[in-house]
Amino acid sequence: MKLIRFGEKENEKPGVLYLGKRLDCSEKFRDWDRNFFQNSGLQKLEKYLESNATNLPEVPDSVRHAPCISRPGMIMCIGLNYSEHAAESNMAIPEEPIIFGKATNTLSGPYDDVSIPKNSTKTDYEVELGVVLNKNVLYLKDEAEAAEAIAGYCVINDLSERSFQLEKGGQWIKGKSCPGFSPVGPYLATPDELGGLTNLKMTLSVNGDLRQNGSTSFMIFRPAFIIYYLSQFMLLEAGDLISTGTPAGVGIGLDPPSYLAKGDLVELSIEGLGMQKQNMI
Numbered sequence: 688m689k690l691i692r693f694g695e696k697e698n699e700k701p702g703v704l705y706l707g708k709r710l711d712c713s714e715k716f717r718d719w720d721r722n723f724f725q726n727s728g729l730q731k732l733e734k735y736l737e738s739n740a741t742n743l744p745e746v747p748d749s750v751r752h753a754p755c756i757s758r759p760g761m762i763m764c765i766g767l768n769y770s771e772h773a774a775e776s777n778m779a780i781p782e783e784p785i786i787f788g789k790a791t792n793t794l795s796g797p798y799d800d801v802s803i804p805k806n807s808t809k810t811d812y813e814v815e816l817g818v819v820l821n822k823n824v825l826y827l828k829d830e831a832e833a834a835e836a837i838a839g840y841c842v843i844n845d846l847s848e849r850s851f852q853l854e855k856g857g858q859w860i861k862g863k864s865c866p867g868f869s870p871v872g873p874y875l876a877t878p879d880e881l882g883g884l885t886n887l888k889m890t891l892s893v894n895g896d897l898r899q900n901g902s903t904s905f906m907i908f909r910p911a912f913i914i915y916y917l918s919q920f921m922l923l924e925a926g927d928l929i930s931t932g933t934p935a936g937v938g939i940g941l942d943p944p945s946y947l948a949k950g951d952l953v954e955l956s957i958e959g960l961g962m963q964k965q966n967m968i
Contacts, residue, residue, distance in 0.1 A: 690877075719756050721924055762794075762927075763929050767785050768931055769934045793863070795867040797842070797871065799870060810847070811938040816930075817842065817928055821836060894952055898938070948967065
């Protein structure tokens with residue numbers, strides 16, 4: 688299944704992408720949120736679609752594409768999780784996942800405009816594979832148990848302000864949490880839609896110039912291990928979002944570095960998970 692959300696901000700509704708059409712599921716389901724995932728929502732949705740998909744109202748093309756999940760309890764991120772990205776950052780490959788967080792109010796739609804933050808000089812882009820949980824987890828015993836907790840996957844642009852992140856002291860979170868800095872979607876694909884994560888192509892371009900051209904094959908820590916690892920330190924809840932790192936080609940890694948400016952168009956995609964497009968304003 689491919690879960691979507693649609694509608695204006697603060698009034699988004701749940702739906703699915705079915706045979707290329709956006710369908711409205713709001714008559715039956717309130718939202719794709721923690722309560723939905725925690726209470727076997729995916730199984731209920733699958734059963735519902737078996738009987739009702741052909742009768743659901745279609746969402747007009749003119750209606751906004753919202754984030755594919757509602758605001759999560761947390762957004763956890765993994766740094767330097769692609770070998771080529773670690774190399775371009777002149778940093779050693781981590782022995783354990785590097786963890787940081789983003790404010791959950793950064794969540795935005797896949798085609799929403801994104802504002803360059805006030806006083807920003809180094810706004811950067813990062814195409815990333817997102818993972819959403821379908822249940823609460825703590826102290827998982829192994830990766831197999833962690834894999835069972837995955838609701839699905841999506842595209843994330845982990846936008847970052849590098850001067851806030853790296854030159855102001857403290858934690859990375861303040862360079863990651865500017866408004867609109869987590870475009871998510873266009874849809875959440877359940878694991879059966881992908882058939883594996885070993886070599887999904889990942890691309891990002893700025894004004895048509897290809898900057899990132901990587902693959903999940905370069906991922907150091909795989910999603911199931913990341914979930915297992917995080918669960919040893921914290922309670923992860925249904926509907927939480929994990930952003931799993933970016934391949935090489937980010938603006939800060941170029942020679943010379945190249946950052947985003949007002950008027951830039953960012954386009955990104957992951958094979959099997961769709962594409963995003965953001966105008967920087």
